[in-house]
Structure formats: structure tokens, C-alpha cells
Amino acid sequence: MKKILLLIFISRSLLSYSQETKPKLVVGIVVDQMRQEYLYRFESKFGEGGFKRLVGKGFMLTNAHYNYVPTYTGPGHASVYSGATPSVHGIIGNDWWDKGIKKSVNCVEDDRHKPVGNPEGNGDVSPWRMLSSTITDELKIGTQKKSKVIGISVKDRGAVLPAGHLADGAYWYDGKSGKFITSSYYKNTLPQWVETFNGLKLADSYLNQIWNTVLPITQYIESSQDESPYERKLQGKEKPVFPYNLKELRKTNGDFDLLAATPFGDDLLTEFAKASILGEQMGKDADTDFLAISFSCPDIVGHAMGPNSIEVEDTYIRLDKNIEDLLKTLDKEVGENNYVVFLTADHAVAEVPQYLKDNRIPAGNFAVSSLEVNLNDFLQKYFPGKKIIEKISNDQIFLNQDLFAGDPKSAGIDLLIATELITNYLQSVEGVAQVFSKAVLKQGAYNETGIKGMMVRGFNFKRSGDIAYQLEPHWISGGGAQGTTHGSAYSYDTHVPILFYGKGIKQGASSSYHAITDIAPTLSVLLKIKFPSGCTGQPISEILD
Numbered sequence: 001m002k003k004i005l006l007l008i009f010i011s012r013s014l015l016s017y018s019q020e021t022k023p024k025l026v027v028g029i030v031v032d033q034m035r036q037e038y039l040y041r042f043e044s045k046f047g048e049g050g051f052k053r054l055v056g057k058g059f060m061l062t063n064a065h066y067n068y069v070p071t072y073t074g075p076g077h078a079s080v081y082s083g084a085t086p087s088v089h090g091i092i093g094n095d096w097w098d099k100g101i102k103k104s105v106n107c108v109e110d111d112r113h114k115p116v117g118n119p120e121g122n123g124d125v126s127p128w129r130m131l132s133s134t135i136t137d138e139l140k141i142g143t144q145k146k147s148k149v150i151g152i153s154v155k156d157r158g159a160v161l162p163a164g165h166l167a168d169g170a171y172w173y174d175g176k177s178g179k180f181i182t183s184s185y186y187k188n189t190l191p192q193w194v195e196t197f198n199g200l201k202l203a204d205s206y207l208n209q210i211w212n213t214v215l216p217i218t219q220y221i222e223s224s225q226d227e228s229p230y231e232r233k234l235q236g237k238e239k240p241v242f243p244y245n246l247k248e249l250r251k252t253n254g255d256f257d258l259l260a261a262t263p264f265g266d267d268l269l270t271e272f273a274k275a276s277i278l279g280e281q282m283g284k285d286a287d288t289d290f291l292a293i294s295f296s297c298p299d300i301v302g303h304a305m306g307p308n309s310i311e312v313e314d315t316y317i318r319l320d321k322n323i324e325d326l327l328k329t330l331d332k333e334v335g336e337n338n339y340v341v342f343l344t345a346d347h348a349v350a351e352v353p354q355y356l357k358d359n360r361i362p363a364g365n366f367a368v369s370s371l372e373v374n375l376n377d378f379l380q381k382y383f384p385g386k387k388i389i390e391k392i393s394n395d396q397i398f399l400n401q402d403l404f405a406g407d408p409k410s411a412g413i414d415l416l417i418a419t420e421l422i423t424n425y426l427q428s429v430e431g432v433a434q435v436f437s438k439a440v441l442k443q444g445a446y447n448e449t450g451i452k453g454m455m456v457r458g459f460n461f462k463r464s465g466d467i468a469y470q471l472e473p474h475w476i477s478g479g480g481a482q483g484t485t486h487g488s489a490y491s492y493d494t495h496v497p498i499l500f501y502g503k504g505i506k507q508g509a510s511s512s513y514h515a516i517t518d519i520a521p522t523l524s525v526l527l528k529i530k531f532p533s534g535c536t537g538q539p540i541s542e543i544l545d
């Protein structure tokens with residue numbers, strides 16, 4: 001009896017050690033601007049085969065968060081795929097002030113490369129500013145580059161950062177031509193399957209449609225009324241209400257660019273994802289492949305309309321159908337038990353501040369431009385004739401370091417004085433909650449708690465500014481009475497879904513806290529490969545079979 005048990009034990013452990021247990025394909029889905037709350041609020045409108053299939057048959061973490069500030073798209077995608085935070089991977093914003101060249105840079109811009117697919121397109125990009133490897137890079141390294149890695153999105157950074165440094169391809173939507181393009185970083189011509197897909201001119205047909213709600217509009221009881229004072233209007237539209245005649249509106253809203261502000265951009269990306277699975281033969285051989293998908297349109301609709309709009313709800317009901325469609329394709333092409341899907345978001349989103357103010361909840365719009373003017377005026381008393389503030393970017397103050405590089409006796413002291421003066425000044429400004437100088441953040445431990453810890457993990461000493469501030473809850477930089485944004489350290493921006501589904505994943509749910517940086521090392525354990533180079537997260541053992 002004991003021998004038999006031992007044999008069973010040995011054969012089971014051999015089985016779990018063998019390569020057989022690896023999935024043939026990993027599909028990573030990042031939804032740009034998705035709250036965990038949406039899975040509950042819109043649940044009754046979802047079908048059985050989309051989000052509900054991932055939740056019901058997979059594992060849902062109900063208490064997953066970004067563990068740093070700022071909660072933006074570029075840093076979010078880099079953190080999901082590297083298992084690190086901006087202090088390590090260096091993607092400190094979508095754009096930031098580059099101290100060295102004294103110019104704002106985009107997280108994926110790279111003028112050493114050229115667009116491929118449309119010479120006028122937004123394609124001079126690469127992942128070179130991301131300082132750590134990604135899970136996708138580690139998969140390539142671990143299989144001597146036999147695994148195939150493809151990243152796709154409507155936004156360039158949503159495709160480029162997840163696909164990593166070694167990707168076989170990354171493709172994104174070009175708002176000038178309505179085509180998917182790439183960069184010469186990856187290849188010098190588009191593959192035939194991408195050319196064929198572009199030849200279908202799907203973007204054009206979506207933009208000749210009318211966007212109406214997919215269900216009768218009276219059923220959208222989970223959202224506010226359609227005509228709301230908190231929603232932005234498209235150019236040429238009198239009110240922010242359905243129906244949206246895209247054929248008319250495209251003339252005044254950047255033509256092909258308009259697609260990204262509608263759920264049809266997600267439809268287009270889903271069709272492109274299916275074409276990539278076939279075109280690249282994803283999940284067909286022994287080496288695990290990786291398809292990284294980022295749905296950008298919920299973010300663009302969400303910024304304009306806010307989380308209580310029917311436009312956002314309709315976008316999610318349609319995204320649910322896209323996910324169902326994608327899963328069906330994976331069942332058919334890869335086989336139901338041969339793939340793994342994870343779904344998360346790059347950040348969540350704040351309520352529209354004006355809506356909160358009108359409902360007696362503290363909120364506000366913070367005017368960065370007047371802060372810059374006022375701060376420079378204030379500093380004139382102490383440093384006459386000098387413009388101390390070089391830039392305010394992503395809630396950080398960048399000082400004009402050249403002004404402190406002169407007299408070696410006084411330079412360092414002047415810098416300390418300026419930093420102290422600015423820190424004190426900021427603490428008195430309405431809307432500012434906390435202020436930290438670079439020196440204070442330098443002393444903070446990586447696992448520090450509270451807002452300070454969120455800042456420490458998001459602060460890169462080479463790239464970030466000299467002083468960082470965090471606004472009060474539900475204060476956003478800029479904006480007016482309509483629309484909203486994200487970027488803060490508060491839970492409305494940090495709390496996102498993490499769903500895992502498929503081969504090697506348990507069924508269940510957990511409300512234990514998990515950080516976004518735990519996704520990449522969980523995939524490393526599942527795929528039996530190294531952790532990404534800068535990884536600071538831990539595998540989520542409760543979800544692994």
C-alpha cells in the first residue's frame with residue numbers, strides 16, 4: 001500500500017515537473033482604466049462567456065492594488081509586465097521632464113527608430129526607457145527565443161511596454177491612417193497578415209456607423225442619466241448623449257482618431273487579436289507563446305465621460321462581448337485547456353470632482369500653471385532675478401539645477417534652502433496633502449507604508465524631480481466641471497481587477513491584499529522561468545493549482 005502511494009506521489013511530482021504542464025499560450029489583457037467595482041456594478045449586464053467566465057471558472061483577486069504613485073498608463077503597463085515599480089523600471093509617467101536634455105519626453109519615444117506602416121504615423125518608438133526586463137523578455141530568454149511574443153493595443157505604449165525588449169512584434173493603431181503600424185525597432189516591413197488586416201479597412205467601416213447603446217438605454221440603471229453636466233461633448237455635438245453619429249462626428253473629431261474614443265476601437269483590436277493568433281500561429285508548438293493585449297478605449301471614453309456615464313457602461317458591455325469572442329477563438333485555435341489568460345488594468349479612475357463637490361464630498365481641480373507662477377514669485381524674495389522652478393510635471397517640482405552649480409561654497413546650501421522653502425510653501429497650498437523632498441524619499445524603505453511608501457516606490461532618483469507632492473483625495477490636476485482622470489495614490493485609482501483563468505489556475509476568489517507587481521512573478525512560477533530582472537513582487541501562490 002505504502003509503495004503504491006509512493007509511486008503515485010512520484011509520478012504526480014514528475015508530471016508537475018515536466019514541460020507538459022506549461023500552457024501553449026499566455027494571453028495578457030490590460031484594460032486601460034478599469035475599476036474592480038465595474039465587475040460588480042455591471043455584472044447583471046454581462047454575458048456568461050466574457051468577464052463572468054474568467055471570474056467563475058478562474059481566480060479573482062478582489063483586493064488588488066497599484067502599490068506606487070503615479071497611477072498612469074505607461075507606468076501601469078511597465079509594472080504589470082516587469083513586476084517592478086517606477087523606482088526600478090524607470091517609467092515614471094506617460095511623459096516626463098528629462099532633466100538631462102531639458103525637454104519633455106514620452107515613455108516610449110525613440111528618435112533612432114522610424115514608423116513602419118505609415119511614414120507619417122506615430123511609430124518612432126521603442127521600449128528603451130524601461131530599465132528592467134519584462135515577463136515577456138524572460139520567456140524569450142528562457143526558450144532561446146523560440147517562444148513568440150506579440151504586443152497589440154490602440155495606444156503605442158500599451159503595445160510596446162508589455163511586449164518587452166525582445167518582442168517579435170508590437171502593433172498599435174495609427175489615428176492618421178486607421179491602420180495598425182509598428183516601429184523599425186521590431187521590423188522594417190509589416191508582416192503579410194497585418195497588411196491583409198489593414199486592407200480590410202475595418203476602422204473606416206466602424207466610423208461610418210452610429211454608436212447607440214447595445215441594450216435599450218432605459219436598462220442602464222447602473223449609471224447616471226444620459227444627459228449629464230459632468231460629461232464632455234464631442235466637437236460638433238450639442239449634448240453628451242446617444243446616439244453618436246460617427247460618420248458626421250469624424251469630420252470634426254480628428255477622423256480616424258475618433259475611433260479610440262468609442263468602444264469600436266476595442267472591437268477593432270479584438271479582430272486584430274484574432275488575426276494575430278492565426279497570422280503568427282500563436283500557441284501551436286511546444287514553446288509557450290505570449291500575446292499581450294491592451295484595450296485603450298475604456299480610458300479615452302472614461303476620461304471624457306466619467307465612471308457613472310452610460311457611455312462607460314456601454315463600453316464595458318461591449319468589451320465583455322469582445323472578451324467572449326476572444327476566448328472562443330482561443331478555445332478553437334489553441335484548445336480550452338492549453339492557454340492561460342490574465343486580466344487586469346493599468347489604473348482605475350476618480351469620480352468627476354465636480355459631481356462630488358455637488359454632492360458635498362470634498363474634491364477639487366488643482367491649477368498647476370498658477371502654482372508655477374506663484375512659486376516663482378514667492379522664491380523671488382529669496383533668490384532675486386532667478387527662475388528656480390524649471391518644470392512642474394506629474395506632481396513633481398524640477399528645480400533649475402544650473403542655478404545651483406555656480407559658487408561651490410554656497411551652491412549646495414542654496415539648493416537645500418530652496419528645497420525647504422518650496423516644501424513649506426506647498427504644504428500651505430489648498431489641495432496639497434503631502435510633500436516630500438528627494439532627500440526624504442531617498443531615506444524611505446521600499447516597503448514603507450502609507451502615501452510616503454507609495455511615493456518611494458514610484459520615485460526614480462535619476463529621472464524624478466526634486467520635490468514630490470500628493471494632492472488631497474479626489475483632487476485632480478487641471479480639468480474642469482466635465483470629465484475626470486487618475487494618477488493618485490488613493491484606492492479609487494489603485495484598486496483594479498486581477499483575474500487569472502486557464503491551465504494551472506485554481507477556481508476561486510480571495511480578498512487578500514495583492515500588489516500589481518505580483519502578476520509577473522506568478523507567471524514566472526507558472527511558466528517555470530526566471531523572474532523579470534527588477535521584480536519586487538511575490539508569486540500569488542493561492543491561485544496556482
Ligand SMILES: [Zn+2]
Pocket residue numbers: 032033072073074076299346347
Ligand atoms: Zn491608462
